[in-house]
Amino acid sequence: MSNFWIAFATLSRRARPLPTATARSTTTTVTGKTATVNAGSSTKFVRSTHGVNCTGSCSWKIYVKNGLVTWETQQTDYPRTRPDLPNHEPRGCPRGASYSW
Numbered sequence: 001m002s003n004f005w006i007a008f009a010t011l012s013r014r015a016r017p018l019p020t021a022t023a024r025s026t027t028t029t030v031t032g033k034t035a036t037v038n039a040g041s042s043t044k045f046v047r048s049t050h051g052v053n054c055t056g057s058c059s060w061k062i063y064v065k066n067g068l069v070t071w072e073t074q075q076t077d078y079p080r081t082r083p084d085l086p087n088h089e090p091r092g093c094p095r096g097a098s099y100s101w
Helices: 003-011 094-100
Strands: 025-030 033-038 043-048 060-065 068-074
16 A cells, blocks of 8 residues: 555544533633634633744634634733733734634
8 A cells, every 4th residue: 555545544534523621602802892602512622823934922722623623712811921011912913813714
């Protein structure tokens, strides 16, 4: 069997579902607008970043259902830099967001 067919057989195997999450829904606020994402019983939340020719310093909350990415929101739980300054609220970069859709 050639290497192509071995790779094809490996990649075409059906992915196993990921472990389920305990949360049913999550509420995210971005630029003053609130959205609720319903997370079914087989949705898992993972922290990730986009690897699109960047440093990977922005953080994203990825919703995975049955092994597939279904939704992503920007993580905003970064630590404060200094207590005497307002929070700078870092966001995920637009370049990474554009490549993920």
